[in-house]
Amino acid sequence: MLDKLRFILSIASRHLMGKKRQTALVVAGVAVGSMVMILTFGLAEGIIAEIENKIIDISPLITVKGERVRARQRLLLGSSPSSPNHYKIVSRIIPDEKKEVKPYTEVVSLVGSLPGIDAVSPFVATRGVLRYSTLSRPCFVKGVIPQREALIGKLRQNAVAGSLDELSYTKNGILLGDGLAKKIDVHYHDLVRFTGENGKAYNLTVVGTFASGFGAVDDNDAFVNLRLAQTINGLAENAVSAIGIHTASPAIVNRLASEISRLTGYKTETWEQANENLLSLFRRNNDITFFLVIFVFVVAGFGIANVLITIVLQKQRDIAVLKSMGVGTGTLEMTFLAEGIILGIAGAAIGCIAGHYLTSLISALPISYGPSAVVRGNHIVTVQKPAYYIVTTLFAVFVSAISGYAPAGRAARLKPVDVLRA
Amino acid sequence: MTNEAIIKLEHVSKQLAMKDGGEEIVTTILPDISFDILRGDFTAITGPSGSGKTTLLYLMGGLDKPTSGRVILDDQEISSLKEEELAEMRNARLGFVYQFHFLLPEFSALENVMMPMLARGRSSLNQAKERASDLLDRLGLSDKVRNKPNQLSGGQQQRVAIARALANNPMVILADEPTGNLDSQSAEMIYDLFSELNRETRQTIVVVTHDEHFASKTKRILHILDGKLNSDRILE
Structure with a gap:
């Protein structure tokens, strides 16, 4: 042969x-x-x-959205991961109900205790117009708890000027995408005016800029403190529009997303689903x-x-x-x-x-x-x-x-x- | 020479069909021919051009199939064998020498002679090399083993082709005008080589030739005319 x-x-x-x-x-x-x-x-x-x-650097791997997948349930006070299935039905799904996670602290506590979860960051997403001098630009604003948001992505590392930490101690601070900052020509510590969806205007101090490398984000996004965003959106203190989650590995995202949805009753979305298009x-x-x-x-x-x-x-x-x-x-x-x-x-x-x-x-x-x-x-x-x-x-x-x-x-x-x- | 027939042709006919425009023209090359080649025989097939000599040789060698009749080699009817069986039979029992040497130009003389031994895995590489060297040595080409065909004279090329035909120690060597392309001196050398092979090793050889001088050196002459056996002369 x-x-x-x-x-x-x-x-x-x-x-x-x-x-x-x-x-x-x-x-x-x-x-x-x-x-x-x-x-x-x-x-x-x-x-x-x-x-x-x-x-992955800028987004949560899983987002708990303010949309219910089943009848509203209230987590039992003191519920633990060992008995997560103890719920009390308090009402049915209401189609035109406000999209919010409420009370978010309980969801954060529950999700945060699950194995494989690295970080949990509640946020409020809102839109508005940012104005500086004669320049204005529509933008997306995310209200966050800076210390928690820092663990979700690389927002802290992506800072170009100022810092995410400065936002945590500046009640009316705003952290801008560097593209957005350039478009309205604002700089660190400038005072800008933000008009929210509710029509109210807020004077905010620029506490920094960030560059994620993602054009759409850097040109349109900004971060403020959670409480300010709640006010702009008319949400209660115990309500957020969604919760971002970071897991130890992207490989377990799908399994955890289903698990979280099952435990909390809220719809979850993975980073791949969110960016499918x-x-x-x-x-x-x-x-x-x-x-x-x-x-x-x-x-x-x-x-x-x-x-x-x-x-x-x-x-x-x-x-x-x-x-x-x-x-x-x-x-x-x-x-x-x-x-x-x-x-x-x-x-x-x-x-x-x-x-x-x-x-x-x-x-x-x-x-x-x-x-x-x-x-x-x-x-x-x-x-x-x-x-x-x-x-x-x-x-x-x-x-x-x-x-x-x-x-x-x-x-x-x-x-x-x-x-x-x- | 024994009286045992190594090749038998029984009422062999060969017709060729050719298309001329839309019309098929059938040409009869061999109408009906029968003869035997005996083991150890040295036979010349002579005749004018177009008489069917080469066709006969190809039929005996299993390179072509008769239209009717039987071709028997060593008691086996080869006219009905399948392609692969014919290839095996040609490799094991026959050696061909053509008018032009038809050596593979990319290979050395030694490699050309080794080729039939390696073609069907009949010998290992070393065995083939050893036998090819011996054959080339016997044919006076020991100093040309590494030469490519284009580095050899016409006579040397034809001697390499004969060595190649002998590679698998075949029952019969079939040669088609082996001196047709050589000068007289080289042709004489090839005549002598075939005679010597037949005399010393009793190798059965069938040669198709126009050359009367060459034919006269064989033991038997079959003269073909218009596809028929015109005469069968034993020279010894």
Whole structure:
């Protein structure tokens, strides 16, 4: 068996070495296809990873929303995780009921005691218009307890000027996204005027700015103290619009979200559900890119088929002689398939190496897409995993084998007498 | 020479169908021919161009199938064998030499001779190398083993082709105009080589040739005319 394989490979390799220029061109074609595929994997997964990381950095992994999934229940005072199922039904779901979590302290206490929960941060989300001098801009404002919110994401680390901690001791303070601050041209310790949904205006002191790297957040979001947001939204002191939760690992998010919803009766939403539109847009974009890359391989496959058909045509006499000396049809088929596979493996090997270096080079280049980018950064994030190289190599070999199939069949069907008689 | 027939042709006919426009034209190359080749025989098949000599050789070698009749090699009817069985039979029992050497250009003389031994895994690489070296040595090419075909003279190329035909120690060597492309000196060398092989090893050899001089060096001449056996002369 080994000798037969050696026999097949020796003929296949000599055929290819006999056509060095065409072989080199075809290998280059497969290499380009492989390189582009590695790069596409790296870039496509990189953008998804970057977006996911940024979302995780700025958002709760789970949000307990102020919407009930079942009849309102009141947690028994003193209930504990060991007896979380003791409830008292006090009313039915009211469709136009205000979206709030109330009393939030009990939910925070219950959720916070669950294993796997790192941080719990109640918040009130509201909207309004921020004005400074003659400039104004609509914005989203989140009322938080700064110490708790600091544990949810990287708001503290993302501070550009001032700090999140300053918000905790500045009752009428506001922490602005740096894009929002630039748009209305405010700076640290400036006094801005915020008009809430209730029509009331509040004078707020800018206690800092932050940059999350997420354009939509940095350009539109601001943080104030929880109590102020409750006032703006007309919520009671024991009510919030939602509760953000951070878990020890993103892997347990789905299980915990169901568990929390079951325990509290409030609807929960994971970070993936909350950002489904954005993530699915990028994933769809990646799928389209992959289809385009596959066509690069198809073109390379045509190159392989072209070279192998040329070899079959030029080597008809040799094929006839090999058949006359007893080389079987299967062996000849295997020989030409092997030629295709050799081209595929050689191209994939070169392409994978080139793809690795190109991906590394691109991620090292200082590239910025400016302030209007969805995701801001100083370089393109790429991901490299062994699986990308394995998939690329397998795909290159598959395309090469398919491309070699027709020429191999042609060689195997050749009747020696037709060639030798000519 | 024994009287045992190693190849038998029984009422063999061969017709070729060709398309001319939409019309199929059937040409009869061999109407009905029968003869035996005996074990250890050295036979020349002669005749004018187009008489069907080469077709006969291909039928004997299982490279072509008769339209009717039977071709029997070593008591086995080969005309009804399947493709893979024919390949196995050719590899084990036959050796071919053509007018042009038809050596594989990318391989050395040694590798070309090893080829039939490795084609069906009949020998290991080392065994094949050893036997190929011996054969090339016997044919006076021990200093050319590493040479590619284009680095050899016409006579040397044809001797390598003969060594290749002998690689699997075949029952019969079938040669189609083996000197047709050689100068007289090289051709003489090939005649002598075939004669010597037949004399010393009792190798059965069937040669298709135009060359009367070459034919006269064999033991038997089958003369074909219009696809029929015109004469069968024993020279010894």
